[in-house]
Structures are given as structure tokens and as C-alpha cells.
Amino acid sequence: MQTEKVVNHIVDWLKNYATNAKVNGFVIGISGGIDSAVTSTLCAKTGLDLLCIEMPIHQAASHVTRAQEHIAQLKERFSNVKDARVVLTPVFEEFKTEVSLDGKQETVDMALANTRARLRMTTLYYHAGLLGLLVAGTGNKVEDFGVGFYTKYGDGGVDLSPIADLLKSEVYELGEFLNVPDSIMKAAPSDGLFGDARSDEDQIGASYPELEWAMQMKDEGKTAEDFSGRQRDAFKIFMRYNRSNTHKMIPIPICEIPKNLK
Template identity: 60%
Template structure:
């Protein structure tokens, strides 16, 4: 992959889309991870307004520190970048407290609720500033295993890195000089109180999942680990396929209207 030309292509695409939409720029959530760091840097390179949001909900301090380090780096290098810190912990707790016990004590439901509260916050700030919400999903997460929250981090206006594998996102990060702490950090969705990683939840590394997404063989030449990875990929892909296709619409036959 020609990293400089890919960067140039994405930046032009972002700027052209924003101008065509009569948008002032972009709002993006900064998690302390590689995807949001690369996406925000690409947005910053357009020269348009970029508002970075740090939106903690019982957040791991290491993630917050990495995110703020990245924001500081962006603001030092791009005059069009500003940021807001919005602590959403009390907002999350207020919602959780009015839910029934089955909902409030369901760990995955509450993890996804965090992502959906952040999405609402992003759109509140974006609309008030005439901006678009820039998505941070990469190819294997968005179209392979569906590793994102529907109407959470999946709720965006445009997706600049969704045609890039995770390994390619890392390559762009290195090319653009993203802060070292983010380049070295283990990927995490930041939706849990503990330090669980993406790869720990998925059961496979991103390079393995990228291989599985591209694999077209009949399985006869695979090692035991490759077979396991393919099974992991297929399981996530099928379970999360509802995130990757248009919302089902019940079409009413003409003779019933």
C-alpha cells in the first residue's frame, strides 16, 4: 500500500464530501485507540474545523491519558483542531438507575449503552457546530466481524477508514507520526471497567481475522489454528450480519394496499 497516496486520497475525499454537504468540518470521539487517532488526524489534514471529544464513562485512566496525549499533539500541529472533555459517567448512571434489574445488570447491554450515549453526544455537538460525525471503524470490524455497537460507534455520517484493515490503519498512523503510546497500545473498545482487549474478546488477532476475511479456499490445506480462526470469523460474521445490511423493511404487496 502506498501510504502517502492513500492519506492524500482520504483527505481529499473527506474535504470534498464535507464541502458538498455544506459542512463546516468534523466531530470525532477520541478513545485513545489507533482508529480514532488516525481518523482524527486525517480529518485535521483537510484544514476544516475538527472538534475532538473525550467522553469518559468510568474510563480506564490509561485510555484517557493516551487520548489526551493525542489531542494535545493534534492541537500543536493543526490550528483547525479544538477539543471538548465531556464526562458522561453521571449521564450513564442516571439512565442505568431507571432501568429494570434485568437491563441494568446485563453487562453487554450496559457496555453498548455507553457507546450509544457517546453517539448522542457526538451528534449534539456536531449539529450545533454545523459538522459531520466522522466514524472510526476499520474494514475487519465494520464488514468482517461486526465488532462495533449498532447505533453507537456505528452511528456516523461518513467512514473514512472503513476500507482499510487494522494493519493498514497502523501503517497510516506510523506514516503520519501518531503518538507512540497509541501505536503501541493493545486495541480495546473501551466499553468495560476492566482492561480487556479487542483480541481477547474476539479470540483472534487482527492479522488473523484479516486473513480469514480474505480466505477463499476449501479448508483442506489449513492448520488447526487457521481452522479455529476461520470458525471464529464465521461465527462473528453471522451473528453480527444484521449490523452490516440495510434495516429490513416489510414490503406490503400492491394487492393489499
């Protein structure tokens, strides 16, 4: 990959999109992970306003530390960067008192995890509306179009997606080029939606290199029967997520009314 040219292409794309939309810049949630670090740095390089928001909800200490380190570095490097911290833990806890928590624990935990992401989306759009900004998404190609590993109308609720055509390995290439802090470059990817340090691999059951490989194999028309051992297992994991999360990757279905019924 021609890393520098890719960076310049994305920065120009972001700047042109914001200019045409007649907005002041971007707002982005900073998680302490590689995707938000790379995306926020790309947004900062446009020279337009960038608001980085930390939104902890019972967050693991390591995530908070990395997020704060990255924001501090960005503010040192770019004069157009501002930050805010919105502690959403009380909002989340109050929400839990008003809804039913009955059901299988695993199902309840997942619903609450997705609620965290949607509270953060609401916070980002509040600030976007207040300051005339666009919400920049942080999803990469594997997450957005491979396994659908994001929350619908949570971290998937954005105005534009600067890195959604980049594989996770390519995001790391950009991260190195953009001088993202080592603590983030070396950290295991995690969505941080469960209040602990569990990684994406812990949740999915396969690593991003395995998922990238499986995504490529699917595009080449391969099936699980073409592989054995760990490769077969990884391919099956990818396909299970790909099938079950298809609803996230396609436009919202519209019930079209036949003209003879109108």
C-alpha cells in the same frame, strides 16, 4: 500500499464530502486507540473545523492518558483542531437507576457496554448539530465488514466512514505515516466499553492479523475444513462473528407492501 497517496485520497474525499454537504467540518470521539487517532488526523489535514471529544465513562486510566496525549499533539500540529471533554459517567449511572438490571450478568454487562457507545453517539450528534459538523466514524474494514465488532447505533452511528475500506494493518501503516503517538501505536486495540483494559483480542478470541487472514480466506471461498490447528480455530471465530453480526453489515430490512395491498 501507497500510503501517502491513500492519505491524500482520504483527505480529499473528506474535504469534498463536507464541502458538498455545506458543513463546517467534523466531530469525532477520541478513545486513545489507533482508529480514532488516524481518523482524527485525516480530518485535521482537511483544514476544516475538527472537534475532538473525549467522553469517559468509568474509563481505564491508560485510555484517558493516550486520548489526551493525542489531542494535545493534534492541537499543536493543526490550528483548526478544538477539543472538549464530556464526562458521561454520571449520565450512565443515572441511566442504570432507571432500567432493569435483571438477567444473566454477562447479558447485562453487554447491554450496558452497548449503552455506553450509544451515549457517546448521542453526545457527538449533539455537538454536530450545534456546530454544523459531520460525525466521522472510526471503524476499519475488519470491524465494519468482517466481524461486525461495533455497537449498532453506537460507534456504528456516523455520517461517514473514512477508514472503513482499510484493514487494521493498513490503519497502522497510516498511523506511522501520520506520526500518531507511539503510546497509541503500541497499545493493544480495545473498545474501552467495559471500564477496564481488556483488549479486542481478549473479547473476540483472535488477533486482528488472524481476523484479516480469515476474512481473506472467506473471500476466497475457503471453509473451516480447509485448515487445522490454530488456523481452523481462528477461521471459526471469524465466521461465528461474521454470521451473528450480519444484521449490522446490511441495510435495515424494509417490509415492502405488495402493490395489490395498497
